[in-house]
Amino acid sequence: xxxxxxxxxxxxxxxxxxxxxxxxxxxxxxxxxxxxxxxxxxxxxxxxxxxxxxxxxxxxxxxxxxxxxxxxxxxxxxxxxxxxxxxxxxxxxxxxxxxxxxxxxxxxxxxxxxxx
Amino acid sequence: xxxxxxxxxxxxxxxxxxxxxxxxxxxxxxxxxxxxxxxxxxxxxxxxxxxxxxxxxxxxxxxxxxxxxxxxxxxxxxxxxxxxxxxxxxxxxxxxxxxxxxxxxxxxxxxxxx
Numbered sequence: 074x075x076x077x078x079x080x081x082x083x084x085x086x087x088x089x090x091x092x093x094x095x096x097x098x099x100x101x102x103x104x105x106x107x108x109x110x111x112x113x114x115x116x117x118x119x120x121x122x123x124x125x126x127x128x129x130x131x132x133x134x135x136x137x138x139x140x141x142x143x144x145x146x147x148x149x150x151x152x153x154x155x156x157x158x159x160x161x162x163x164x165x166x167x168x169x170x171x172x173x174x175x176x177x178x179x180x181x182x183x184x185x186x187x188x189x
Numbered sequence: 190x191x192x193x194x195x196x197x198x199x200x201x202x203x204x205x206x207x208x209x210x211x212x213x214x215x216x217x218x219x220x221x222x223x224x225x226x227x228x229x230x231x232x233x234x235x236x237x238x239x240x241x242x243x244x245x246x247x248x249x250x251x252x253x254x255x256x257x258x259x260x261x262x263x264x265x266x267x268x269x270x271x272x273x274x275x276x277x278x279x280x281x282x283x284x285x286x287x288x289x290x291x292x293x294x295x296x297x298x299x300x301x302x303x
Contacts, residue, residue, distance in 0.1 A: 114295075114296045115296070116291075116293040117293070118290050121289045177235060180233040
């Protein structure tokens, strides 16, 4: 059973289109994330939701809109796709813990988005 | 602002060689530290983590890392690499109280020659 699953795994689309990537986790976690990995393999957080509430929103164009219908799902919708949006988008999840107990973040398999 | 620096961008080793990948972070407070591995075309997998306690942590597949607080370092080691260790390795830091926001290093590509 896949713990954090994303669909689609590969997506090729034209500039200007709108697309969505879906994510689901079956780990019982209450916090979910979207990370972006660019062509140089640099990883950076985009968003984080805790119990359907947005808690981290990095400097991301407002063409990107996350939606969390429940704590097991976090979808990413992208409007008016641009060439620079081409990247691998990783969904992740964890328990919401701080301090010494920490929180281990588990990643999905990634969604390879190519904008042409 | 927090940052993570991995000194080696591309490492090439022969099988059975020893490995050490450097990782330094800049943050004055208490942190949680992670090493993730990404095999070609695959997702990130957790190799090991440090939250507290013994600064020498052991992970999967024979990897270990040592947290040296005075040097702000968390270097990854393996005594004898295998061809199957060929992958991208990422060091990451999460500041206490800043749950979930992992700051990643730029990654190190490890190529192990059979």
